[in-house]
Amino acid sequence: MNEMIRKKAKIREKTYLAPDIYRYSFLTDLCSGAEPGQFVMIYPVNGARLLGRPLCIADVSGEDNDSGRADDPGHYFDIVFRVVGGGTEEISGYNPGDELYIEGPLGHGYPFDEKTIGGKNIVMLGGGLGAPSLLFLAKKLMKAPSAFVSLTAVLGYRDRSMNHFLASDFGGTGIKTIISTDDGSEGIRGNVIDALEESGIKADLIYACGPLPMLSAVKRYAKEAGATAYISLEERMACGLGVCLGCVAKTTEKDAHSGVKNARVCTEGPVFCAETVDI
Amino acid sequence: MRLYQEKSAGDIEPDLGVDLAGIHFRNPVTVASGTFGSGIEYSRFVDLNKLGALTTKGVSRDPWEGNPTPRVTETPSGMMNAIGLQNPGVDVFIKRDLAFLEEFDVPVIVNVCGHSVGEYEAVVERLAEDDRVAMLEINVSCPNVSCGAIQFGTDAGMLMEVTSRCKSKAGSKPVIMKLTPNVTSISDMAKAAEAGGADGVSLINTLTAMKIDIYKKRFVLANKTGGLSGPAIHPVAVRMVYEASHAIKIPVIGMGGVASAEDALELMLAGATMVAVGMMNFTEPDITGKIIRGIKDYMVLTKTEHIRDIIGAV
Ligand SMILES: Cc1cc2nc3c(=O)[nH]c(=O)nc-3n(C[C@H](O)[C@H](O)[C@H](O)COP(=O)(O)OP(=O)(O)OC[C@H]3O[C@@H](n4cnc5c(N)ncnc54)[C@H](O)[C@@H]3O)c2cc1C
Ligand SMILES: Cc1cc2nc3c(=O)[nH]c(=O)nc-3n(C[C@H](O)[C@H](O)[C@H](O)COP(=O)(O)O)c2cc1C
Ligand code: FES
Numbered sequence: 001m002n003e004m005i006r007k008k009a010k011i012r013e014k015t016y017l018a019p020d021i022y023r024y025s026f027l028t029d030l031c032s033g034a035e036p037g038q039f040v041m042i043y044p045v046n047g048a049r050l051l052g053r054p055l056c057i058a059d060v061s062g063e064d065n066d067s068g069r070a071d072d073p074g075h076y077f078d079i080v081f082r083v084v085g086g087g088t089e090e091i092s093g094y095n096p097g098d099e100l101y102i103e104g105p106l107g108h109g110y111p112f113d114e115k116t117i118g119g120k121n122i123v124m125l126g127g128g129l130g131a132p133s134l135l136f137l138a139k140k141l142m143k144a145p146s147a148f149v150s151l152t153a154v155l156g157y158r159d160r161s162m163n164h165f166l167a168s169d170f171g172g173t174g175i176k177t178i179i180s181t182d183d184g185s186e187g188i189r190g191n192v193i194d195a196l197e198e199s200g201i202k203a204d205l206i207y208a209c210g211p212l213p214m215l216s217a218v219k220r221y222a223k224e225a226g227a228t229a230y231i232s233l234e235e236r237m238a239c240g241l242g243v244c245l246g247c248v249a250k251t252t253e254k255d256a257h258s259g260v261k262n263a264r265v266c267t268e269g270p271v272f273c274a275e276t277v278d279i
Numbered sequence: 280m281r282l283y284q285e286k287s288a289g290d291i292e293p294d295l296g297v298d299l300a301g302i303h304f305r306n307p308v309t310v311a312s313g314t315f316g317s318g319i320e321y322s323r324f325v326d327l328n329k330l331g332a333l334t335t336k337g338v339s340r341d342p343w344e345g346n347p348t349p350r351v352t353e354t355p356s357g358m359m360n361a362i363g364l365q366n367p368g369v370d371v372f373i374k375r376d377l378a379f380l381e382e383f384d385v386p387v388i389v390n391v392c393g394h395s396v397g398e399y400e401a402v403v404e405r406l407a408e409d410d411r412v413a414m415l416e417i418n419v420s421c422p423n424v425s426c427g428a429i430q431f432g433t434d435a436g437m438l439m440e441v442t443s444r445c446k447s448k449a450g451s452k453p454v455i456m457k458l459t460p461n462v463t464s465i466s467d468m469a470k471a472a473e474a475g476g477a478d479g480v481s482l483i484n485t486l487t488a489m490k491i492d493i494y495k496k497r498f499v500l501a502n503k504t505g506g507l508s509g510p511a512i513h514p515v516a517v518r519m520v521y522e523a524s525h526a527i528k529i530p531v532i533g534m535g536g537v538a539s540a541e542d543a544l545e546l547m548l549a550g551a552t553m554v555a556v557g558m559m560n561f562t563e564p565d566i567t568g569k570i571i572r573g574i575k576d577y578m579v580l581t582k583t584e585h586i587r588d589i590i591g592a593v
Contacts (some may be wrong), residue, residue, distance in 0.1 A: 259367030
């Protein structure tokens with residue numbers, strides 16, 4: 001078995017961020033070469049739950065990715081997740097020292113090469129649990145701040161009870177960070193696009209992760225604004241490796257692998273150029 | 280039992296080789312169609328050359344789009360799927376997948392699907408002369424496509440006809456009929472396949488199932504129904520393999536929820552000549568290697584020199 005892709009990893013740190021939302025740090029070099037936007041499959045221990053839970057990589061430290069967290073120079077990576085069902089509830093019950101099987105890094109992340117970001121006003125739009133993968137991207141982008149013109153993060157939350165989780169981490173990287181809530185109890189009232197428009201921020205390049213209706217709106221917005229948008233899609237997964245064809249997204253053109261207008265979210269995605277997917 | 284343990288010097292060297300439809304397989308373990316692709320992705324985890332055989336995802340004459348999503352969902356000790364046999368069609372399969380598999384020393388069983396008898400025949404004919412294909416497995420049992428498929432597998436007369444027509448186009452290639460458990464009598468279906476000239480049968484495909492989201496008051500899968508697989512269905516598979524193998528003289532490939540060497544051995548004792556590992560590949564990509572080692576351990580432990588002495592020995 002190839003050790004680099006499936007490992008048992010120890011929880012190094014567990015942080016409670018908001019009701020039902022946790023940040024875990026795993027002590028492993030599994031994701032040291034990971035790109036932002038990639039994800040891992042975390043396997044429940046309970047034998048009645050046999051499928052991995054796909055969760056985005058929120059931060060990485062190690063050889064290739066130095067997150068700048070000076071407290072621990074070792075290899076680790078972070079996830080941030082919300083308890084929504086049995087699997088995430090089980091995972092939320094584990095504590096530092098406990099070990100879980102993890103596969104990763106999986107899929108294709110956000111492109112952020114010179115050609116993509118050069119001379120651009122970049123906006124990151126994170127709805128709810130969409131923020132984690134963008135945090136990792138923010139840290140990567142801030143390593144070469146001269147490559148682009150501006151960088152703003154807009155983070156949307158349901159309401160103030162979500163403690164604008166991760167917003168201070170974005171702020172900590174030096175990025176301008178705007179908060180919105182659906183009910184206006186904190187920051188700008190409305191969704192991330194409302195907040196973007198209200199702030200009058202120019203966007204040439206958008207990175208977005210969040211619920212599907214938000215991503216559809218981002219796609220429309222980008223088209224009208226003449227911006228390029230990369231969006232991270234979610235779909236039910238069984239294998240996470242491109243085998244089962246459970247996780248497909250409709251594409252506008254024929255996909256090279258499938259021969260039909262379906263691309264695998266776990267393999268060709270989860271990040272797609274918004275124009276290429278039919279959402 | 281004490282499988283997966285260090286063995287001592289005086290132990291026997293068991294022979295795991297099996298013969299099925301005139302082909303020799305180095306061990307009785309293959310993968311279940313649709314749970315391993317064509318091995319491209321899993322070759323990172325599994326030494327394909329150690330598998331008894333590799334069974335590919337169903338391939339049709341033309342590319343198939345499959346069903347809308349959600350296509351998969353977890354269930355207690357199992358999962359449901361309604362992929363709808365998405366595949367790129369036999370031309371791409373030959374050019375890409377068979378070309379990849381050519382580099383390995385593993386017999387390839389190609390799973391074939393179709394909406395009509397003519398579509399099955401077309402694929403069988405394309406593959407009949409291909410040396411890279413060891414055997415054909417005809418899927419007459421997928422519950423997830425609206426026309427054809429499962430009808431062929433639930434009506435004994437139609438099953439016999441599809442079998443004999445595939446057989447007539449297959450040249451010297453052995454033809455295995457993959458049976459659905461969604462029937463009243465699996466024995467009757469196995470007999471129909473045998474009467475149609477099949478060289479073997481494989482079972483079970485998934486059990487038709489349904490899951491409802493009680494808060495959204497909607498079906499979880501876009502297709503409404505899906506096929507249930509995994510450890511949850513294993514005892515059903517054992518019973519059906521037992522019944523089928525006692526109704527026919529041709530060999531049986533057993534599958535359904537195999538998660539360990541013990542599960543595989545159970546199917547073999549019930550009458551299966553080979554066994555296939557399905558959805559558990561998703562949970563533990565290198566599980567086939569573990570199962571092969573576990574079968575060997577069992578043979579050492581029980582002083583069984585030849586695996587054929589296990590087949591149907593219950
Ligand atoms: C690429 C990707 C990245 C993700 N990243 C994050 C993240 O960083 N943080 C986070 O909180 N959530 C993330 N999710 C969603 C997360 O995977 C689900 O919330 C989680 O799988 C729910 O598991 P459960 O057992 O608690 O829920 P249940 O509803 O009990 O799960 C049953 C089955 O459905 C699947 N499932 C349920 N909801 C989803 C969903 N929204 N997307 C995909 N599969 C689902 C489960 O994996 C499981 O197989 C991501 C999903 C994908 C596809
Ligand atoms: C995601 C998935 C895809 C499948 N695709 C096929 C297929 O293309 N052809 C086929 O004959 N069976 C297909 N099957 C059925 C399996 O080959 C097998 O018969 C069934 O899953 C029972 O085995 P298991 O419980 O070990 O998974 C599929 C099963 C799953 C879970
Ligand atoms: S989850 Fe299996 S192909 Fe994507």
